[in-house]
Amino acid sequence: MANLAEVATEATIPHTRKRRRFHSLRSHWDLYLLMVPGILYFIIYKYVPMWGIVIAFQNYSVFSGISGSEWVGLQHFKTMFGNSDFYKIFTNTLLISIYKLLWGFPGPIILAIMLNEIRNMLYKRSIQTLVYLPHFLSWIIVGGIMVNVLSPSSGIVNQLLTMLGFEPIYFLTSPDWFRSILVASDIWKEVGWGAIIYLAAIAGIDPQLYEAAIMDGANKFRQILHITLPAMMGVIVILFLLRLGHVLDVGFEQIFILYNPLVYDVADVIETYVYRVGIQQAKFSFTTAVGLFKAVIGLLLVMMANRGAKKLGQEGIW
């Protein structure tokens, strides 16, 4: 009898498990159905292109398709690493990105601390409203404003320069100036937006800490140095690692809008190159190889950034 019961339980365990799984499908089939369009989207427009990367190892022809195109192994990668253009766009990508990081990263932190010290709420809100706004404009609009403001003949910047007795500067066509313009317009557009997350971090600080510090005779500067900044450190580290992980994503829409043949030497980056050579000259396979190089490095960097964040005792990016 005991034996029988044992057999029975043994038999029913996998059975109920199977039934439970089946039960989930049966009672929630409509929920599974809801996911179908979304899953199809990710398969077709995200995962099929990943599979499409194989054309980097082919001489892809639109007419023969992936199955009919000739396989060439690593030939495109050899061409890439032997091509001086590749080193130029890689250097440009890294340099522009690092300049933006060096100049652009501290901006929002400083802005958040400064905003936090304003006691007059109306003044604070007004400044916030003004500095957040450019984030919502497209790079086309911001680019148009830059072209307008920096115009050698009618722009306000060159009007000022002429007034001060300088020659007008052709900012957007000058290789010396172009990267600085990229960095400056990027800061102009994003500094306010970037400050929001730091302001939230500051808002989470326990006011008692400040009260205790004041009791101990700490002035404003010491409070910022010993309370505000340390409290922001976690967010700062996470965002810094995140930026490092995306160091090859250089803000290509901005460059695409503002650059022109006169500054290709200093402004051409991986993605603008892939667009020009890949789409416009239809060199699909070669530029897919270039894109793959960027994507793989990007993935490695993000994974390293995440591991770094976890090592430092942060929650990690995902």
Add this chain to the structure above:
Amino acid sequence: MKLSRSEQLASGINHVLLGTLGLLALLPFIHVLAQSLSSHDAITTGRVTLWPVDFTLESYSRVLQEQAFLNAFQVSVLRTVAGTLVNVALTCLLAYPLSKTYIKGRSTIMFLIVFTMMFGGGMIPTFLVVKATGLLNTFWAFIIPGAISAFNVIIMKNFFQSVPLELEESAKMDGGSNLGILFRIVIPLSMPAIATITLFHAVGHWNSFFDTVLYITDRKMFPLQVYLRELIMFNQSNIDNNSGYSSNMDSALLALESIKAAALIASTVPILIVYPFLQKYFVKGIMLGSVKG
């Protein structure tokens, strides 16, 4: 609280610096606005800084009568409305089941979605898929290739998870179906999060231009951003670099400056109109995004 002398000084400097920053954010707009309201002559001679010279509304009337501008504006409005609807609907439909622990394979699906944020096929393979699915030069090219953002799926999934389970359970007791619970209870409760992603998608559609550059060659289908790019950028190098242009040609091209300025302002207005709503929701949006799930 009493401030020391040096603290008062620092606070004063802080106020002035922030005021300057606020002005710096505003000045370029005012410059462009002033140009859009000035005569061609005043602009070309470099006399317009922050106040209109020879005030005129002519550029605006010319822009607003320009068929290409109106057409582009219409395309932008259409893609923004239709695209945002698709974005929000598909995002919610995908995110809701993923927020339920009883859905099998949810963590695998979630991982595969998050993975697309870190690695992708890149521009060329994606272009080839869009081409193969027959979207080139169709209105769908604006909508389908960017139909769902992985990041917003995470946001919505986390928000759906925060809806109290008790509500759902009691609705089930009362005989509510899965879909009934989603549409009558969960969606209405999730309106703040939905408003946030709606606004972000809408701004994204309004500002988007690179999908058009990649997928659309038919000029009749150009949205506002691409129209502006043609108007502003492609004249730019002609005007500023080639001093070889005859003075006649020069002035003809430069005469466009006020038109460009007017078109810029006219395209910014819709963003300015929704800006108060954006401001209300975007802080919330950033915070939602930082919730881990």
